Amino acid sequence: MTSTAPTAATPEDLLRGAGLRVTAARVAALHAVGDQQHATADDVLSSVRAELGTVSVQAVYDVLHALTGADLLRRIEPAGHPARYERRTGDNHHHVVCRRCGAIGDVDCSVGHAPCLTPSDDHGFVVETAEVTYWGLCPDCSA
Amino acid sequence: MTSTAPTAATPEDLLRGAGLRVTAARVAALHAVGDQQHATADDVLSSVRAELGTVSVQAVYDVLHALTGADLLRRIEPAGHPARYERRTGDNHHHVVCRRCGAIGDVDCSVGHAPCLTPSDDHGFVVETAEVTYWGLCPDCSA
DNA sequence: CCCTAAACTGGAATGATTCCAGTTGAGGTC
DNA sequence: GACCTCAACTGGAATCATTCCAGTTTAGGG
Known part of the structure; x- marks a missing residue:
């Protein structure tokens, strides 16, 4: 019930709305998953690096955890495949x-x-x- | 449709019925999963070792694959947890x-x-x- | 009883993810 | 606008379930 805007809200707004700090990595990760629904952590890592340059593996996992915890992303874990993330939550x-x-x-x-x-x-x-x-x-x- | 016997069939019969070779490791694995439904590969490894002595990790994985492939076991893979095996198949x-x-x-x-x-x-x-x-x-x- | 493919041994490798200790930076405070 | 603090990030090593590999053993048909 926090945010009612469907997809119009910018990543920055979404982050602030969730009480999370707005960092380049988080914004880029939201872009990445927005562009490619059901992206793997690795997909996100590539996208984020393409956008920002050097980003550590750990940063991407941290970001994905934070965003998942804040319900900005949903994590899907199909048996036998790496986890994937999507923006359709709730x-x-x-x-x-x-x-x-x-x-x-x-x-x-x-x-x-x-x-x-x-x-x-x-x-x-x-x-x-x-x-x-x-x-x-x-x-x-x-x- | 191969075997109609519910649970009365011995591991040996089940294996032969499925066209698999009867080996100590396979029989022991069927016992293990029978005793402890939803056992992990590690649980099975322990049980089998308790029954047979030295058994390699690989042997247990091979056995579990073979039995799963022959529908004598079913593999369950809950996200975030190691796989588990059960004998209720079909x-x-x-x-x-x-x-x-x-x-x-x-x-x-x-x-x-x-x-x-x-x-x-x-x-x-x-x-x-x-x-x-x-x-x-x-x-x-x-x- | 013998032979061969199938099964097993043991050790190293994989791949996704996490742990760790130290460094950087977002954003509230003065 | 400079400062401070904790959250966020870096990079490298570790974890855990599982698989790969090359060599050895064994079930069971001939």
Whole structure:
């Protein structure tokens, strides 16, 4: 509920709105993920370096953690593939993942919402979220 | 459809039924995962070593791959935690995962089946399976 | 019983991510 | 506008699960 602006807000505004310091690396990282949805840490590192010159690996991981913690980015971690980051946060949408190349597509829950989110038997677990991952082959890899 | 015996079949029978060679390591691994559902590769390694003495790390990974490939085991790979293996295969059931300790519980799909399995928009992906993961805290960790 | 491909040994390598100790810089204060 | 402090960044080493590799053993068909 903090920021209502959809995508119009600048990275700087987003950072300030989240109470985070505005640094070159963070701004560049937000640009990077904005340009390339579902970017890996490595993708972000390349983008940020292209924009700023020398940036340490650690800086990018720090930035990604900070942004993920502030809900400016969402982290996706498909089994067997490096983590990816996206800017669509807050809504509970899911993903199609390509088994071969790791490409990702966004998928809105087909049933709507609730059913997917309530396990039949929770084994005493306190369940916070449900995550749906569709596995298959992307258009390129299925050819 | 190969084997119809539920859990009564011995590891040896299961292996032969799947056309795999019967080796000590494989039998021991099946025992290990049978005793401790959702065991990690490391858990299996310990169990197998306890049963057989010296067994290489690689052997256990090889065995787990072979058994997974033959559908005698199913591999679960929760984000941020080492992979785990279970003997319940073939049915499409899901999991509750503890964010803190990685403990896992089995969950049957509450909606039944189909809805969870059909993305609203597949982005041209050829979707094979859908995987639902419930994230939360296990009884121990929520205390 | 023998032979061969499949399975196993042990040690080194990989790749994503994190830890660490020291340096830099954002942004509030005077 | 200069100063100060803690958060952010640097660079290099470490971690952890997993895989690769080259050589040795063994299951099980002939």
